[in-house]
Structure formats: structure tokens, C-alpha cells
Amino acid sequence: MSLADSDRELVVSELDREPTRAEAALFENLWSEHCAYRSSRPLLSAFDSEGERVVVGPGDDAAVVALDGETYITLGIESHNHPSYVDPFDGAATGVGGIVRDTLSMGAYPIALADSLYFGEFDDEHSKYLFEGVVEGISHYGNCIGVPTVAGSVDFHTDYEGNPLVNVACVGLTTEERLVTAEAQEPGNKLVLVGNATGRDGLGGASFASEDLAEDAETEDRPAVQVGDPYAEKLLIEANEQLVDEDLIESARDLGAAGLGGASSEMVAKADLGAHIELDRVHQREPNMNALEILLAESQERMCYEVEPDNVERVREIAERFDLGCSVIGEVTEGNYVCTVEESASGERETVVDVDAYFLGEGAPMNDLESEVPPEPEPDLPDADLTDAFDAVVSSPNTASKRWVYRQYDHEVGVRTSVGPGDDAAIMAVREAEQGLALSTGGAPNWTDAAPYEGARAVALENATNIAAKGATPLAAVDCLNGGNPEKPDVYGGFTGIVDGLAEMCETLSTPVVGGNVSLYNDSVAGPIPPTPTLAMVGAKDGYDAPPLSVAADGDLLLVGDRGLAADDVRLGGSEYLAQFDGSDRFPALPDDPAALIETLAAVADEDATLAVHDVSHGGLAVALAEMVTADAGLEVSLPGDDPAGTLFHEQPGRALIQTDSPAAVRDAFDGVAPVVELGTATDGGRLVIDAGDRTIETDAATIRERRATIERDLE
Incomplete structure (x- = not known):
């Protein structure tokens, strides 16, 4: 990993010194395209994200939309494209785990998953290998955690041969009283890490996701792919539910891109606060991990919670009850984002990171x-x-028929599925609000390849039509915007077209786009992917029949x-x-x-x-x-x-x-x-x-x- 020269100059100017090795790596990952949206953020203002039912819009781990005065749903979508090429099973599985933890961090319980998958030509043997591995990874993880996969899409197109796409959406259920956000609340509150121990897997995952796939990616980039443990995730789901039930959480963030460094710095940056983290307090599964590895490892099934000091012991008890690791790693402060580690020789603490959290998160x-x-x-x-x-x-x-795919998924667990996969849209019974929640997700690479702007408008209308065919009206949407290398003018032109087209049609349909994800540099030796907008749209209706x-x-x-x-x-x-x-x-x-x-x-x-x-x-x-x-x-x-x-x-x-x-x-x-x-x-x-x-x-x-x-x- 290395920080680009132009970025290093900005960092040196801000810090008035050379960054430490850990700081440089942290900036590289958090200023990557994957985290900072450096090429796409200027375009995203085209989306209308407001509406009378929108409770939490873009910028948090997941969006929150009101079904009625008491019942909220959460909605999020993520991509795990490069990891799924390198290791289709683990890449896809950990994509599911990540979007589920985004749901947990909002104080919600996950009730439905949807997956949109894109591969090279079906008659190509490597495409079949990727396809089978991805579906197996999604089914294994989703089935083990007990969250039904109820909707999705699969497309084959020659331009995905060197770079498949795996986009996963999750719907959760919460209430106004249970709602949690990722914004730190109060200096003096403790930062508590709950979940699996930290290892060396997934190092540099954010920067890996922000570059074209090389010819040797399947071997050389394997360390950047995380390894999932769905049984630990299931325990984390239930532990999170208990923590929220007892009102023990002030804010939360799941550990995804850029690991602990990304999650903890983003939490405090949102509130213009800082943190002091003692990295050697993090529970680890591998010996002799250094500060950079602890900061940036993307080991799965981990959550970072802000907890009032008086509640820390109860959080620890709940973690132990669910056989999860628990570490009090630091606290929220009014100063910089500071990470220290104890030097083995002297026993003194060495400061490896000391930066302004807001600059770290927003300075790119x-x-x-x-x-x-x-x-x-x-x-x-x-x-x-x-x-x-x-x-x-x-x-x-x-x-x-995509029956071969969805028959591998448990789409009835949770006893909410009224209409399952294979139909125009799924319908989940939200009995708490006496409403049916329709879910449609997908894209259309043939459309957006032929006409990016009009094709993206059509993708939005298509998902809305799926929902209306089940008697529901659109409520909100999240998008996953996939593109090739944006430094190529024709590629960036196509990407700009899908952003504008999707935004225009969603606004026409009065359907706010409340969150999403951007995945660029989906480019390989085989060339760029088609501009590919995946939309996950929800709609509401009285009752559950269709x-x-x-x-x-x-x-x-x-x-x-x-x-x-x-x-x-x-x-x-x-x-x-x-x-x-x-x-x-x-x-x-x-x-x-x-x-x-x-x-x-x-x-x-x-x-x-x-x-x-x-x-x-x-x-x-x-x-x-x-x-x-x-x-x-x-x-x-x-x-x-x-x-x-x-x-x-x-x-x-x-x-x-x-x-x-x-x-x-x-x-x-x-x-x-x-x-x-x-x-x-x-x-x-x-x-x-x-x-x-x-x-x-x-x-x-x-x-x-x-x-x-x-x-x-x-x-x-």
C-alpha cells in the first residue's frame, strides 16, 4: 500500500509533518475511491433523497424509512465485486455479512436479502465457475444466519468476463425508540469492539476495491479478501438485538472497508469529535499483529459501539453470553483521532495515529x-x-428461469415471506404495521450498455413496475452504481449517464433515493464493464396478498x-x-x-x-x-x-x-x-x-x- 504523491502533499500540509506508516495507510484507504467517492460524489447531488417518510437518508450505514408512525424499515445495498472475482465463495458470502451488519448498526433486525449478480457469457467455463461459487457463498451465509433471500436478478454479458458484479441489498425492521445511528454522541463515552477476533484477512480491501483488476488478481490479491463466519454473525445479530432492547448503545458502526480505522474514525468525524484508541486492547486471533494490521484488517463479524461508561460491563456480559469477543478499546474525545500501541521493549505507549478525524474522513x-x-x-x-x-x-x-439460483436460498425463514423469488417482486409481511412490503431489485446491462441515460431511466421504471404489479406503490430506493475506470472519458461518460438517468426517473416517480453504494474501477484486462446501475426499490401496500x-x-x-x-x-x-x-x-x-x-x-x-x-x-x-x-x-x-x-x-x-x-x-x-x-x-x-x-x-x-x-x- 502506498499513498499517492498528490495526496501525501495534502496530508503533510495538514499535519505539518510526514505521516506515520499507519497514518499513510489509513489515508490511502479512507481516501480511496471505494470510501471517499472521489470520482462519483460530484455527480450524486442529482439524486433527490428527501421525502416525508425518510427518517435517515444517505451517509449512514443504512437508510431509514417510516412505514407508519411507529414502524421503520432500514434499506441498504453494497457491492463485493473484486473480492468475488478473486474468491467467489468468500467474496460473495462476506458481502452478505457486511450489508447485514450495516442493518444491525441502525438498531434494526434484518428481515430480507436481495442479490443482483452479473457475469460473463454463460457458456464460458470461468463465468460458470464464478457464478456457482458466488451463489454458493450467498446461500451458505444467508441460510446460516437465518435471513431470507427473497428477490434478485442474474445477468450474463460478455463484458463482465474479467470482472463480475455482486450487489447485495438488505431490509431491516426497527422502531423510532430502537433507532441507532453512526454519529458519536458524547465525549467520555467508551468505544467497545464486539464480535470476532481481529486477524490479518482483508488487509487493504478498500484500496484493492479502488483499482482495476490485474491479470494475476486471483492469486496476488487473495489476502485482500475477507473470510466470513456466518455462525458468528448469527450470534452478533442476536447480541445486537439484546443490546438495542436494553438501550445500551449510543451509536454504532460495523467494521467493513478500512476495518477498525474506518469505522471508529467515521463515527467520531460525523460529530466533529475525536477518539483515543489503544490498539493493543483489540482482541486478536493472530500473534504479533502490528498497529497498521490491527487498524486496517477487514476481519468479519465485528461491530464498534459507543457505550456510556456505566453500561460497559453489561455490554460485556451480553457479549460473553453470545460467545463473542469484547474489548473496550478507547473512548470518544474532543480532540484528534489518536491511536496508540504499547512498545514491547519500553512498556511506554507509542502514538501511531494523531490526525483530525474530519480531515481523515472528508479531506480527500x-x-x-x-x-x-x-x-x-x-x-x-x-x-x-x-x-x-x-x-x-x-x-x-x-x-x-433463475430457479437454480433461488431454490438454494432459504426464502421462507422468518415467516414473513408472502410472495417469494421468481415473481415480479417479493412481498414481506410487516405485521407490526399491517402492511405488505414489496421488494424489487435489479439492473439491465443490455439497456445501459446501449443507452446509459435512457437505460438507467428504464431500470428505475422497471423496478417500479414490478412493485406496482403486486399492488404496491413505490416508497424509497437505494442504488449500487457500478462502472469501469472513470479516468477513461468514454467510461466516465457512460457512468454519468446512468447517474442522471436513474436520478431523473426516481424523481419523476416521487421515489427518494435514500442511500447507496458506488463501485468504480471494475475494469480488467478484458476491458471495462457496461455502466451498471442496480436499484433496490421497496413499496408498500395494505395487507400481504397480491x-x-x-x-x-x-x-x-x-x-x-x-x-x-x-x-x-x-x-x-x-x-x-x-x-x-x-x-x-x-x-x-x-x-x-x-x-x-x-x-x-x-x-x-x-x-x-x-x-x-x-x-x-x-x-x-x-x-x-x-x-x-x-x-x-x-x-x-x-x-x-x-x-x-x-x-x-x-x-x-x-x-x-x-x-x-x-x-x-x-x-x-x-x-x-x-x-x-x-x-x-x-x-x-x-x-x-x-x-x-x-x-x-x-x-x-x-x-x-x-x-x-x-x-x-x-x-x-
């Missing part, structure tokens, strides 16, 4: 980078046989929201169809009034006459129709318009298929909001018949299931 200069707007793709449409195209798109790993995705055996099928058909301007840009047949096109135009569309769709989904609702997006109408058919109920539909391929395969979000007993009522509800097209009717049996004018596509539920089992069939 922001980058002023060049940006190039990506060019709009020229239309180059393939001329594929419609039946062959239907088969190719439905069986693509991107649109195929219309199913699958059709019943009788009723009319309507398509709502298709702007392209209404304007006779169907665009295929970003679609799986073009990815399969090597074409290009402009990105689809989005609805004129997306907020009204989402509100209306949520209301219609909750009507008694509504039998099924399914959003139309990835894979277009072809995939949505295929997913709705069951062994007991089929569909007979006629494609509108003069372009069967465009109608079947374009991927404009903000559309939904609605099966209803009252088509007139649906038309009335959407009158003046969005176009409504009658497609056909449901039938007995499991056949899907698509009349495309001069040709007909016919298949059945069993054949569709076999085609959509691409991932299961290949990996088993």
Missing part, C-alpha cells in the same frame, strides 16, 4: 474527470425467423403501457433479441407519464376482478407470455401492429399484462394514462398460441419449462 479532494457522451447506436435489425427467435429469446440464460403472475383458466388478457405500439414506433434497442442475433437499434421511448401509470397499475392490480398481473420487460412480450402459462391454463393471443418481431421482442419497461374479468374497467382506469391493447383470452390446458398474422407460434407449458431450464440443465 474530488476528481475532475473528462466525460464523453456515448454515441447513439445506428439501427441494424436482424431478419430472423420468428419461431426461431422466440425459442432463442425464451431460452437465453438472461431471460430463462395477484399472481400466472394466468387462471378464464379471463381476458390486456397489454397496458406499450407506447411503441400506440405511436407506431417500436424500437428494439437493448433487447435480448438483438443480443441473440447481433443487431442494434435505438432504445425504446418510455411512457409520457410514468408516475400516473405506476399508480394506476398498482390500483388495478388490487381490484377483485384482476386475476393475474405480470410486468413486460426483459425478453419482451414473448418471455412475459411464456412465463404466465401453466400446466392448467394457457393463452391465445393475437399480436397487434405490422411488425411481429418488434411487438414480441422490444423491451420498453412500464408495460404490464393484466388478466381480468372486467376489461372495460381496466380501460377506464388507464384512460388518459396509458394505452390499453386487448391481446386475447386465457384457455384451459397449458398451450400458448400466438397469432402473428401470416404465421403462428404454438407451444405448451411443458415445452416452455424445458426451454427456460437453460441454467438448471447446464449446471446439473
Whole structure:
């Protein structure tokens, strides 16, 4: 590890001396892109993070949003991209552990996880190796700690070959009385470290996450990857609950990026305070650890608590009850952030860090980078046989069933899951508020690769449509903004586009973006990743029931929201169809009034006459129709318009298929909001018949299931 020359000059100027080795390493990590957001922070002001239900917005370990006057939810998202390339199992597992501890530090109990995963082409053996290891790591950790994984997404794209993405979101539950933040409260309060012992794993993880992956990263960067212990995390979850129940915590921060140095300095910096930490008091699992290692190790399952002196002994008792380590490592002060260690020879204490905490946390200069707007793709449409195209798109790993993934996750533990994975959105029963909490998460690399700004707008609308399809209205969102090396103008231009597009659509939907994460330098010898915004959005509804995705055996099928058909301007840009047949096109135009569309769709989904609702997006109408058919109920539909391929395969979000007993009522509800097209009717049996004018596509539920089992069939 080494501090950049320009940063060293700033540090020397501020300290009026050369930094110690520990200080230099601490500045390098806390001023890294991963921690300081030096390239992205200038852009993030585009997001609207305020709202009447927002209790805690960006800047803490997780955001807090009110469901009602008493019940709060927490919402956070993190990336563990580079570690998951180097060690897919531990990299992904510790990503889960980290976002769960972010939830704990707010005084909340974790109730749901969601994961969005991005890999190289599915038929590449290394991509499969990473995919299998990541899913195993997530399932192992989540299942062991007893937190259900209820939603997520998986995408395959050639540009992730050298740098997969692992984005994990967590939802927690708390109340106004139990709420804790990461801001230190009072000088004289003790800093207490609770959890696993500190080792040498994860050293330099923050700086490792802030640089391109080298060709030898899988071997050379292995020490920067943490090793998780989910059983210790489960004990930490329950211990944290007890500590919060007894009101023993003044503030809290989990130990993630930059380890103890990052967590403890950030706590006091938020309050413009300082701390005095005696590093040799930290309970350690390896001998002869030096000050720098103790400060920066990212060993997992550790929390730093601010505790009033009179409560320290009770905190220690609770830690011992749960078989967790506990060290009183220092106290909050009004001075600098100071770390000392006892010299073995003299027995005197040596000061290894003595800096202003606010300067350490906020002093990094922001980058002023060049940006190039990506060019709009020229239309180059393939001329594929419609039946062959239907088969190719439905069986693509991107649109195929993800059952192989989510069946490895326990999605029912905690008995809150009303709608689980495999649907448009999950629904968790928050009985404390008598509300259903809908959760949708994901991105769309084909979209944002083709058109970063419009694609990111579409990602936000797509997640909102998923939520509305279950009868819920969007409440808040968090984002994980993934990009390549921002020092490349074209890469930074694409990243700027996804920030602006996501911010614009979320504001249009009156959905505050209350927190998030930025992961840049996702660049390898294979090149940069596509600009990839992952959005985790929650919505609320009365009750816990929702219309199913699958059709019943009788009723009319309507398509709502298709702007392209209404304007006779169907665009295929970003679609799986073009990815399969090597074409290009402009990105689809989005609805004129997306907020009204989402509100209306949520209301219609909750009507008694509504039998099924399914959003139309990835894979277009072809995939949505295929997913709705069951062994007991089929569909007979006629494609509108003069372009069967465009109608079947374009991927404009903000559309939904609605099966209803009252088509007139649906038309009335959407009158003046969005176009409504009658497609056909449901039938007995499991056949899907698509009349495309001069040709007909016919298949059945069993054949569709076999085609959509691409991932299961290949990996088993």
C-alpha cells in the first residue's frame, strides 16, 4: 500500500509533518475511491433523497424509512465485486455479512436479502465457475444466519468476463425508540469492539476495491479478501438485538472497508469529535499483529459501539453470553483521532495515529474527470425467423428461469415471506404495521450498455413496475452504481449517464433515493464493464396478498403501457433479441407519464376482478407470455401492429399484462394514462398460441419449462 504523491502533499500540509506508516495507510484507504467517492460524489447531488417518510437518508450505514408512525424499515445495498472475482465463495458470502451488519448498526433486525449478480457469457467455463461459487457463498451465509433471500436478478454479458458484479441489498425492521445511528454522541463515552477476533484477512480491501483488476488478481490479491463466519454473525445479530432492547448503545458502526480505522474514525468525524484508541486492547486471533494490521484488517463479524461508561460491563456480559469477543478499546474525545500501541521493549505507549478525524474522513479532494457522451447506436435489425427467435429469446440464460439460483436460498425463514423469488417482486409481511412490503431489485446491462441515460431511466421504471404489479406503490430506493475506470472519458461518460438517468426517473416517480453504494474501477484486462446501475426499490401496500403472475383458466388478457405500439414506433434497442442475433437499434421511448401509470397499475392490480398481473420487460412480450402459462391454463393471443418481431421482442419497461374479468374497467382506469391493447383470452390446458398474422407460434407449458431450464440443465 502506498499513498499517492498528490495526496501525501495534502496530508503533510495538514499535519505539518510526514505521516506515520499507519497514518499513510489509513489515508490511502479512507481516501480511496471505494470510501471517499472521489470520482462519483460530484455527480450524486442529482439524486433527490428527501421525502416525508425518510427518517435517515444517505451517509449512514443504512437508510431509514417510516412505514407508519411507529414502524421503520432500514434499506441498504453494497457491492463485493473484486473480492468475488478473486474468491467467489468468500467474496460473495462476506458481502452478505457486511450489508447485514450495516442493518444491525441502525438498531434494526434484518428481515430480507436481495442479490443482483452479473457475469460473463454463460457458456464460458470461468463465468460458470464464478457464478456457482458466488451463489454458493450467498446461500451458505444467508441460510446460516437465518435471513431470507427473497428477490434478485442474474445477468450474463460478455463484458463482465474479467470482472463480475455482486450487489447485495438488505431490509431491516426497527422502531423510532430502537433507532441507532453512526454519529458519536458524547465525549467520555467508551468505544467497545464486539464480535470476532481481529486477524490479518482483508488487509487493504478498500484500496484493492479502488483499482482495476490485474491479470494475476486471483492469486496476488487473495489476502485482500475477507473470510466470513456466518455462525458468528448469527450470534452478533442476536447480541445486537439484546443490546438495542436494553438501550445500551449510543451509536454504532460495523467494521467493513478500512476495518477498525474506518469505522471508529467515521463515527467520531460525523460529530466533529475525536477518539483515543489503544490498539493493543483489540482482541486478536493472530500473534504479533502490528498497529497498521490491527487498524486496517477487514476481519468479519465485528461491530464498534459507543457505550456510556456505566453500561460497559453489561455490554460485556451480553457479549460473553453470545460467545463473542469484547474489548473496550478507547473512548470518544474532543480532540484528534489518536491511536496508540504499547512498545514491547519500553512498556511506554507509542502514538501511531494523531490526525483530525474530519480531515481523515472528508479531506480527500474530488476528481475532475473528462466525460464523453456515448454515441447513439445506428439501427441494424436482424431478419430472423420468428419461431426461431422466440425459442432463442425464451431460452437465453438472461431471460430463462433463475430457479437454480433461488431454490438454494432459504426464502421462507422468518415467516414473513408472502410472495417469494421468481415473481415480479417479493412481498414481506410487516405485521407490526399491517402492511405488505414489496421488494424489487435489479439492473439491465443490455439497456445501459446501449443507452446509459435512457437505460438507467428504464431500470428505475422497471423496478417500479414490478412493485406496482403486486399492488404496491413505490416508497424509497437505494442504488449500487457500478462502472469501469472513470479516468477513461468514454467510461466516465457512460457512468454519468446512468447517474442522471436513474436520478431523473426516481424523481419523476416521487421515489427518494435514500442511500447507496458506488463501485468504480471494475475494469480488467478484458476491458471495462457496461455502466451498471442496480436499484433496490421497496413499496408498500395494505395487507400481504397480491395477484399472481400466472394466468387462471378464464379471463381476458390486456397489454397496458406499450407506447411503441400506440405511436407506431417500436424500437428494439437493448433487447435480448438483438443480443441473440447481433443487431442494434435505438432504445425504446418510455411512457409520457410514468408516475400516473405506476399508480394506476398498482390500483388495478388490487381490484377483485384482476386475476393475474405480470410486468413486460426483459425478453419482451414473448418471455412475459411464456412465463404466465401453466400446466392448467394457457393463452391465445393475437399480436397487434405490422411488425411481429418488434411487438414480441422490444423491451420498453412500464408495460404490464393484466388478466381480468372486467376489461372495460381496466380501460377506464388507464384512460388518459396509458394505452390499453386487448391481446386475447386465457384457455384451459397449458398451450400458448400466438397469432402473428401470416404465421403462428404454438407451444405448451411443458415445452416452455424445458426451454427456460437453460441454467438448471447446464449446471446439473
